[in-house]
Amino acid sequence: MEFLSPFKLKSLIPDAKITTEFSVEHAKFYIALVDRLQKTLSLNDALIVQIALNATAAHFLLKPQMPKSWFFDVSHECVYSDIGKIFQLRTTEHSVSAMVIESGLQASLVMILSQECRLTETKKLAQFETIKVMHNRLAPLTVERKVNVA
Numbered sequence: 001m002e003f004l005s006p007f008k009l010k011s012l013i014p015d016a017k018i019t020t021e022f023s024v025e026h027a028k029f030y031i032a033l034v035d036r037l038q039k040t041l042s043l044n045d046a047l048i049v050q051i052a053l054n055a056t057a058a059h060f061l062l063k064p065q066m067p068k069s070w071f072f073d074v075s076h077e078c079v080y081s082d083i084g085k086i087f088q089l090r091t092t093e094h095s096v097s098a099m100v101i102e103s104g105l106q107a108s109l110v111m112i113l114s115q116e117c118r119l120t121e122t123k124k125l126a127q128f129e130t131i132k133v134m135h136n137r138l139a140p141l142t143v144e145r146k147v148n149v150a
Contacts, residue, residue, distance in 0.1 A: 005057040006128050016061035029083075030056045036084040037099075054128045055101045055111055059083075065132040067107045071119040075139035081108045087138040093118065095139070098131075107134045 009017065022030075033052040041048065073090040081087075081103040087110070088095045096114035103109075109132045117125040125131060 005054055005061070006126070007058065007062060007130075011063055012061050013063055016057075020061075026056055026060060029059060033084050040084075040086055051099070051111075051113065051128075055084075055099065058109070058111055058130050059101045062109075062130060065109060065130070067132045067134050069107070069134040069137045071131075072133060072137040073139075074136050077140055079135065079138045079140055081135050081138060086113065086141060088141055089117065089133065089137060090139055091118070097141070098138075100138075101130065107132050108138065110138075 030052050033055055034048060037043075037048045037051060041051075043051075071091060073092065075090070079087065081100050083100055083103055086097055086099050089098050089110070096112055096117040098110035098112050098114075098117075100108045101111050109130055111130050112125045112127055115127050117129075117131075119125065
């Protein structure tokens with residue numbers, strides 16, 4: 001089976017440019033995400049698998065990013081960032097769902113789960129693209145326990 005991620009070649013580490021086997025470490029990360037997503041999202045299994053595979057590829061194969069928090073409003077609630085946890089990112093115009101795929105001390109790399117995230121009039125992120133944001137931009141979900149992102 002072959003999986004193609006949506007990530008641009010220039011954003012990947014050199015190891016991603018060669019054929020890579022799915023390792024035990026990749027499998028553990030992927031399985032943990034699938035388990036968490038099935039408990040959190042109201043989606044069909046195919047979309048959960050697609051989200052988990054893209055998140056696994058991003059976690060292991062993307063180059064490090066600098067935070068770009070200025071696109072998003074500060075959250076007024078303190079949150080705990082954890083891999084696989086889903087948050088809202090809010091701009092002045094809208095909010096989108098995003099999942100943490102890498103959590104650091106002050107910032108997290110998140111993957112956009114909504115169809116798109118408009119950052120400015122000319123710049124937007126598509127579903128499954130990633131952006132690194134400071135933790136104070138992560139807002140808790142304001143909907144039921146299970147979320148529909150599509």
